[in-house]
Amino acid sequence: MQTYHILWADDEIDLLKPHILFLEKKGYQVTPVNNGHEAVEMCEKNYYDLIFLDENMPGLSGLEALAEIKTLRPNLPVVMITKSEEEHIMEDAIGAKISDYLIKPVNPNQILLSIKKILDKKRLVTEKTNLSYQQDFRNISLAFSETLDFEGWVEIYKKLTFWELEIENTENQSMKTVLEAQKSEANVNFAKFIEQHYQDWLEEDAPPQDAPLLSHQLLQKWVFPRLSEKQEKPLFFILIDNLRYDQWKILEPLLTEYFNVSEEKIYCSILPTTTAFARNAIFAGLLPSDIAEYYPDHWTDDNEEGGKNLYEADFLKFQMEDLGLEKIKSSYHKILKNQQGKELVDKFSHLLANKLNVLVYNFVDMLSHARTDTAFVRELAPDEAAYRSVTKSWFLHSPLWDMLRKIAEQGASLIITTDHGTIRTQRPYKIIGDRNTNTNLRYKQGKNLNYNPKNVFVAKNPDDFFLPKQNLSSTYVFATEDYFFAYPNNYNHYVKYYKDTFQHGGVSMEEMIIPFIELEPKK
Structure with missing residues (x-):
């Protein structure tokens, strides 16, 4: 057991000898002093694991000694002990970053509990x-x-x-x-x-009773029912691309300072678990093959140039019109760069005129891509814990954090969700396809795909999975667990580059089990 060194400053230190003997029997080394000046001097000369500091000492008071000690040793835990229960003394001590606050008379077990709470925690x-x-x-x-x-x-x-x-x-x-x-x-x-x-x-006519809510059902079932022309405050629907459930749990404590989490729900992302398929399904209220059929000008095949996510605002408008919600005033904003987020915060008052504000933030998606492509970012976030930490750091310094605080100030309702998650890929999986096969590492679409059928999920007939086909013989193959697809050509280089990166598009809990959080402001 580690031996801890404790400094105890009190002008009546002789009366505390039984407490000190009790702690020494427990294995702690205690240095007693009887005034604040001596406590500061001892901190200049020696290192201590913890200080007990009496607030009411003649000469240099406990609070004054605390200020000097914190200047010398900012990270040294200090427990303030006082006879006074005056609120301003408590506030001053807490403001000076004390670790605990005890009211006299204290018994040995109180002291021991405080020590264990701080040093043995x-x-x-x-x-x-x-x-x-x-x-x-x-x-x-x-x-x-x-x-x-x-x-x-x-x-x-x-x-x-x-x-x-x-x-x-x-x-x-x-x-x-x-x-x-x-x-x-x-x-x-x-x-x-x-x-x-x-x-x-996916069966539209008779899905199983225990079927989860899927991407294309999200707005109709869980968001639009909250809208009406008579609602007093706007509803903000914020979609943070690539936000995994574990990342949400890291952000949750930050948000609970301003919001109460009224409900934490889970829905299931459709396959492929990519922005192009899952997010378009959310805003169109349709599965991918239906989007390609009903809005062919708004759908781009995997082997065609151009992005698949250029028409989300149109899809949202079409879905609201189909459901008779065209009179509900709404807005859609996609934030791809920090400056766009800042500009939207500056125009926040304009959003209050809408019943629904949809905001899409792409940072987490950009982080996962940057981690793949940039060695420095990969070093910065080598595993899930570091990846969560970087996400939290971005969040606290992002325009999104400013936006959320403004939403809380206005007493508006808030929903935070995402379109899919990601998984850290570890194991390569050989697959062969022609030049028209898509480049995603977690799913492949093409004809004459050659692969080992083990450890993959195959949609041989895309029609059964409501997936668009490039040609009659198209097949979709989804990587499961932590596999990623690699071509035999230049295999070793490819594997080295993409192993241990965060990818999406396949089948895993991290990609498919998606948080949907309803929050109400505390104000």
């Missing part, structure tokens, strides 16, 4: 987290052998995400490898589940 959290995950490990593994519906898989994914974030905060992350293996096993079974049920979910 990481060790205790690590021990408790590891033990709790070990107990839950068996329950999660047993669930794989059960007959799960989509909601059952959502619960498994949420549990795995919870433990991933908890283990991330432990000291040595000793259970990280075990969790990664269990998550990999979960994705193997999830891919089998999708292969068995996905096509049935």
Whole structure:
């Protein structure tokens, strides 16, 4: 056990000898001093793990000593002890970044609890987290052998995400490898589940009762019912491209300062889990083959030049008209660059005249592409934990954060969601296609595709999956788990470049299980 060194400053330090003896028996080394000046001098000369500081000492008061100590040792934990319960003293101490605040008289166990809360927290959290995950490990593994519906898989994914974030905060992350293996096993079974049920979910006439909500149903079922010409405040629908569930859980604590999370829902992204297919389905309210059929001028095949996401505003307008919502005043804005986000914040007052404001932010998608193409960004975000950290850092310094605070100030309702997630790809998968085969690493569309049928999900007849065909013999092949497609030509270079990058388009929990968050402002 590590030996901690504690400095205790109190003008009645002799009366605290029983407390000091108690701590020393527990293995702590305590240095007593009886005034603030001496406490500051000791901090100049020595390193301490923790200081107990009496607030009401003659000469240099506890608060004055605290200020000088924080100048010398900004990160040194300080516990303020006082007889006074005056609010302004508490506020001054908290404002000076104390670690704890105790009211006299204090007993030895109070002191011990404060020490453990500050110095032993990481060790205790690590021990408790590891033990709790070990107990839950068996329950999660047993669930794989059960007959799960989509909601059952959502619960498994949420549990795995919870433990991933908890283990991330432990000291040595000793259970990280075990969790990664269990998550990999979960994705193997999830891919089998999708292969068995996905096509049935697409049946428009008689879908199964336990079918999840899919991308093309999202606005009609969960967003548009909230709109009316009589609503007092606008509804902001914000879609952050590529936002995974774990990234949402990192952002959630930041948002709860301004919003209450009224409901956290989950929907299922359609295949392919790409911006081009999933997001167009959201705004058109149609599956991809129907979009290609009804709006041929607005759909670009994979082997044609031009982008697939140039007509989202039109699709939104068409869907609202089809549902009789054309009188609802709405706006659509896509934010591709930081400056666009800043300009929209400056024009925020104009958005308040609308009943619905749809805002699409592309940063997380750009981050995943930048991580693939730029060595520096890959080093900056080498794994999921770092990727989440970069996402959080962007969020706190983005125009989106400014926009959300303005929405809260106005008391408007807010929905945050995404179109699909991503997965960190680890294993290459050989596939051969002709020159017209698309370039996405997680799904391939083409004719005469040559591949091993193991570990892929195949849509031999795209019509059954409501996917457009380039020609009569087109097939879609989706990578599952953490595989990515690689061509035999220049194979080693290709694999080295794309291994350990975040990709989307295939079948995994990370790509298909999508957060849909309803928030109401606290104001």
